[in-house]
Amino acid sequence: MDYDIIIVGAGPAGASTALHLAQTAPELAPRTLILEKAHHPRPKLCGGGMLQDGEFILQRLGMDVSEVPHVEVKEAHFRFEGRGFFIARQPVSFRVFSRDLLDSWLAETARQRGVQLLEDTRVLKVVPADGGMAVETNKGTCTARAVVGADGALSVVRRAVAGTRSGHTARLLEFYVPPEHTSAEQQDRGIFDYKVIGQGIQGYVWDFPMLSGGRLARNRGIFDLRMYHTPQQDLRPILSQAMAQDGLKMEAYTLHSHPIRWFDPADSFAAPHILLVGDAAGVDPSYGEGISFALGYGELAAHELKAAFAHNEFSFDGYKEHILKSRMGVVLKRRRRLAAMLYGIRSSNIQRLIWWRLNFLLKWYVETFLIDWAK
Numbered sequence: 571m572d573y574d575i576i577i578v579g580a581g582p583a584g585a586s587t588a589l590h591l592a593q594t595a596p597e598l599a600p601r602t603l604i605l606e607k608a609h610h611p612r613p614k615l616c617g618g619g620m621l622q623d624g625e626f627i628l629q630r631l632g633m634d635v636s637e638v639p640h641v642e643v644k645e646a647h648f649r650f651e652g653r654g655f656f657i658a659r660q661p662v663s664f665r666v667f668s669r670d671l672l673d674s675w676l677a678e679t680a681r682q683r684g685v686q687l688l689e690d691t692r693v694l695k696v697v698p699a700d701g702g703m704a705v706e707t708n709k710g711t712c713t714a715r716a717v718v719g720a721d722g723a724l725s726v727v728r729r730a731v732a733g734t735r736s737g738h739t740a741r742l743l744e745f746y747v748p749p750e751h752t753s754a755e756q757q758d759r760g761i762f763d764y765k766v767i768g769q770g771i772q773g774y775v776w777d778f779p780m781l782s783g784g785r786l787a788r789n790r791g792i793f794d795l796r797m798y799h800t801p802q803q804d805l806r807p808i809l810s811q812a813m814a815q816d817g818l819k820m821e822a823y824t825l826h827s828h829p830i831r832w833f834d835p836a837d838s839f840a841a842p843h844i845l846l847v848g849d850a851a852g853v854d855p856s857y858g859e860g861i862s863f864a865l866g867y868g869e870l871a872a873h874e875l876k877a878a879f880a881h882n883e884f885s886f887d888g889y890k891e892h893i894l895k896s897r898m899g900v901v902l903k904r905r906r907r908l909a910a911m912l913y914g915i916r917s918s919n920i921q922r923l924i925w926w927r928l929n930f931l932l933k934w935y936v937e938t939f940l941i942d943w944a945k
Contacts, residue, residue: 573603575875576705576714578693578727580606581614581669582624582861583848584720585676586868587875589631592683595876599684603714605707607692607721610677614669616828616860617744617789618780619643619760621664623944624862627869638675641666641779641786644758648932650925651765651918655933664760666780666789672861693721696730696844702884703730703843716884718845718871720864723831725850731841738837740773740830740858743805744791745823749782757786762857764912766812767921770803772796772913773858775812790818793858795832795913830858832909833902835894840886845871851893856905856912856940866898866944901943908940 575591575598577584584604592599606612618640625635646663647656657663681687688709695706702715719727723739760778767773773793780789792809796802810820833852840846847867853860870893878884893899915921924932 573712573714574598574601574879575603575716575718576703576712577602577604577718577720578696578705579720579722579848579850580604580610580677580680580687580689581673581720581722581848581864582676583850583864583867584718585673585680586627586865587718587720587847587871588680588685588868589633589676589683590869590872591875592680592685593631594872595879596684598875598879600686602685603712604677604680604685604687605691605693605705606677606687606689609689610674611670612673614673616669617776617778617791617858618667618669618672618861619664619778619859620667620672620861621859621941622659622662623941624865625665626944627862627865633679635665635667638667638672639781639784640668640672641781642758643760643778645760647759647761648936649761649763649765650767650921653929654764654925655929657933657937666760666778667861668781693726696727698843714843716843716845716875716878718847718875719850720847720868721850723829723849725831725846727844728846728850731838731844731846738797738832738834738852738855740796740832740855741794741805742791742828742830742858743809744789744826745820746780746782747788747790747818747823749785749787763812764921764925766792766808767913767915768918769808770800770916771805771808772798772800772909775809777816795855795858795909797832797855797910797913830860832858833863833906835899835903835906838890839893840889842886843884845874845886845889847871852902854902854905856909862944863898863902866896867893870896870898897943901940904939908935
């Protein structure tokens with residue numbers, strides 16, 4: 571079957587693209603198809619944290635995230651060996667969602683606004699076709715004049731843009747501390763602890779609240795950016811050591827692992843008839859934040875698609891420049907520079923200087939230049 575637009579992936583990036591199309595180019599919505607390999611609500615490995623930037627984007631779409639069950643985090647603490655700074659914003663610093671519920675809500679809203687959604691459909695290959703692209707799936711082949719790759723860090727669509735080049739991916743390990751093992755103290759705090767930099771990790775360990783079966787639990791894990799080519803560490807003993815300091819035995823919990831593709835302005839984000847969004851394009855390298863940026867990519871992609879159909883021109887040559895010059899792109903570049911600085915410093919003494927003595931400057935920079943880009 572032929573479509574104007576096929577969006578591969580029904581996570582926040584794909585749903586955002588569809589929702590923005592329905593708002594800015596409603597004539598395209600009935601001829602747009604979202605393909606999702608799973609069936610909503612489907613499990614998704616992700617911390618689930620979303621800053622207020624994501625809320626700003628959704629508010630412009632007439633959507634209220636309070637409709638989705640979540641945990642409000644009042645304070646976000648950033649520290650190295652026990653000292654650093656915290657950010658407390660109003661009404662919340664960030665919200666933590668169960669991705670199965672959030673993604674289902676976004677996808678269903680897109681469907682209600684006129685975009686077709688086909689679930690349980692795995693995309694196998696995307697290849698050029700006459701005047702567009704052919705999308706081969708486990709249920710057959712369909713064609714479109716434009717394809718949006720919103721299929722995550724292991725994107726199939728990206729291969730049609732970047733070939734065999736995988737881009738830049740970070741490593742994560744996470745586990746969930748169930749409600750019965752969770753203290754009621756500090757449930758409204760999120761902690762990002764960078765002490766593991768001294769052990770060769772380009773990242774941090776985290777601890778923030780989450781919902782499990784409607785009850786408060788904790789999400790714990792470790793993030794390793796892998797920006798610099800150094801000997802690869804086994805994350806498990808390092809995470810285990812960090813958790814032992816909090817009285818947790820990591821072997822008592824089930825570990826989950828997944829990659830995150832992080833943003834690099836030198837990457838390719840488009841090819842003729844193809845746009846990449848969300849993890850397929852690259853998200854925040856500093857903290858691994860993905861949801862807000864996924865929603866932001868969708869907004870940019872929708873405007874790009876509207877212009878392409880208006881002018882009947884599908885090279886998407888200007889998409890990369892539009893990303894890099896957008897407020898989102900500017901912040902992604904700043905976050906990449908911050909990550910390069912912080913994770914490139916191997917000396918614990920210099921890290922202590924930054925976090926213990928210059929923490930006020932770091933906090934000022936984060937609050938002034940790295941957030942509120944979608945406001």
